[in-house]
Amino acid sequence: xxxxxxxxxxxxxxxxxxxxxxxxxxxxxxxxxxxxxxxxxxxxxxxxxxxxxxxxxxxxxxxxxxxxxxxxxxxxxxxxxxxxxxxxxxxxxxxxxxxxxxxxxxxxxxxxxxxxxxxxxxxxxxxxxxxxxxxxxxxxxxxxxxxxxxxxxxxxxxxxxxxxxxxxxxxxxxxxxxxxxxxxxxxxxxxxxxxxxxxxxxxxxxxxxxxxxxxxxxxxxxxxxxxxxxxxxxxxxxxxxxxxxxxxxxxxxxxxxxxxxxxxxxxxxxxxxxxxxxxxxxxxxxxxxxxxxxxxxxxxxxxxxxxxxxxxxxxxxxxxxxxxxxxxxxxxxxxxxxxxxxxxxx
Ligand code: NAD
Ligand code: UFG
Numbered sequence: 001x002x003x004x005x006x007x008x009x010x011x012x013x014x015x016x017x018x019x020x021x022x023x024x025x026x027x028x029x030x031x032x033x034x035x036x037x038x039x040x041x042x043x044x045x046x047x048x049x050x051x052x053x054x055x056x057x058x059x060x061x062x063x064x065x066x067x068x069x070x071x072x073x074x075x076x077x078x079x080x081x082x083x084x085x086x087x088x089x090x091x092x093x094x095x096x097x098x099x100x101x102x103x104x105x106x107x108x109x110x111x112x113x114x115x116x117x118x119x120x121x122x123x124x125x126x127x128x129x130x131x132x133x134x135x136x137x138x139x140x141x142x143x144x145x146x147x148x149x150x151x152x153x154x155x156x157x158x159x160x161x162x163x164x165x166x167x168x169x170x171x172x173x174x175x176x177x178x179x180x181x182x183x184x185x186x187x188x189x190x191x192x193x194x195x196x197x198x199x200x201x202x203x204x205x206x207x208x209x210x211x212x213x214x215x216x217x218x219x220x221x222x223x224x225x226x227x228x229x230x231x232x233x234x235x236x237x238x239x240x241x242x243x244x245x246x247x248x249x250x251x252x253x254x255x256x257x258x259x260x261x262x263x264x265x266x267x268x269x270x271x272x273x274x275x276x277x278x279x280x281x282x283x284x285x286x287x288x289x290x291x292x293x294x295x296x297x298x299x300x301x302x303x304x305x306x307x308x309x310x311x312x313x314x315x316x317x318x319x320x321x322x323x324x325x326x327x328x329x330x331x332x333x334x335x336x337x338x339x340x341x342x343x344x345x346x
Contacts, residue, residue: 002026003246004074004116006059006107007081009036011190012122012179014044015239016078018188021048023243028072030065031081032058035193037335043187059103062110069114076118076246079107082151086126086293087197089148100151101158108162117169118249120242121159123152125177125231125261125298134265135301138175138257145293156257163255170249177231177261177300179238181320182327189327190235191334199271200232200320204328207281214283216268218290223297227268231261231299234315234323244309261300262313271317278321 003020007013008029014036020027021044029041029052041054053072057064059081068074082100083089089096104121111117128136129143144153156173163169180200182189195211196202205211219226241260248256266274272283305311 001073001075002028004028004030004068004072004077006030006077006079007036008054009033009038009040010080011036012176012235012238013078013080014040014188015183015235016080016242017041017044017052018047018183019236019239019243020246021050021052025243025246026052028053028055028068028074030055030057030059030068032056035083039335040188047183047185047187060099060106062106065106065110066113069110069116074114074116076120076250077107077111077116078120078242078246079104080122082122084148085197086146086148089151090146093147096147096151100148101154104155104158108158112166117166118171118246119159119169120172120174120245120249121155123156123173123175123257124149125175125259125300127153127156127175128298130295131298134297134299135263136259136299137301138259138304160255167253169255170251170253171255172245172249173255173257174241174245175257175259176238177233177259177298179235180232181234181236181315181323183236184323184326186323186326186330189324189331191331191336199230199268200324203272203275203283204324206283206285207275207279207325208328208332210332212284214272214285215288216272216285217288217294219287220290221296223267225267225269228294229265229267229297229299231263231265232271232317232320233261233313234320236323237313237315241305241309241311244311248309256308258305258309259300259302260305260311261302263300263302265297265299266317271321274317275321275325278318279325
């Protein structure tokens, strides 16, 4: 029996594959590499010393997906595959809705047909829109402002309807806060295409001298130092939460939603300071206008995941910065400049 991981070559997926394999699960990965590189999965094999099946195709392809269910014994699915850039989703809504929502419908249809009714889905804290207060609880009102966010909200609704229609489904909707960091080995991590949109990859490329300076989006928010506050969560902690969630859905029916964050917020300036300390590099920055759509503060109340999944984040922002920096130094061009795994582990 195997866990099927869609989007397993991506940033969070590859870290989750490591934790699943280390916990003794057999896995099968599907990815079309539209935002990743097959090298990440080679490195997962290297880190764990384990082999697994990989299928390269688009999840929108019903026949190919059906073939995976026909030829393998799958007990549950972790569904990461999706497009995730907020700005791009505003420019290309059709592409986002089709890729994220239609592919999820295809997946659920095939799962239903083959009686595989255990699913863990990657949602996002973006579904809370502008929260009326922090920390954010799972039952806060939901809203969003962009096609990416709507795709997550709509998929959540679809999952709630599926669960209502058939009690045999066991579904966990995981709302991630701000995933950052990399595996401690320095072998897998996040490598955004082009200029990064998110804070941590931007900081790390400034530290590496690839970008000149960081633009800090606003210092007039009602926060301790005026800059935006977020709940940064180490990607390995997040990966471990998926192992707990998949075990939970295997033994429980119904649908549950969990915030995955540390419960603590850090400002942009605090993140810069910590990164400078752990990397020993100066991060030049300039305060600029607020970025449209940003909220002042966003951090989780993660107690539901603690009580029901037995999960708490264990890594702090020093670990997150240190591991991001190790990944950046070892892989200045991400997976693009394919180095032999053995030479990167020296
Ligand atoms: P990622 O882009 O690194 O990984 C997604 C993977 O899915 C990639 O390997 C991509 O090639 C694959 N993929 C996309 N569409 C596909 C399709 N139609 N068929 C097959 N493969 C496909 O992103 P990530 O950061 O690992 O995020 C994983 C999931 O978590 C996404 O659904 C994302 O929306 C969600 N999420 C991410 C964040 C974040 O900040 N990283 C925050 C909240 C939620
Ligand atoms: N920031 C800067 N400069 C930058 C980038 C970011 O000052 O160059 C600031 C932002 O204003 C914000 C903080 O750093 O205060 C974090 O910004 P990110 O872009 O890293 O993350 P967001 O919280 O804006 O968004 C992330 C994901 C979204 C997801 C959202 C909620 O990118 O996909 O978290 O989970 F929807």
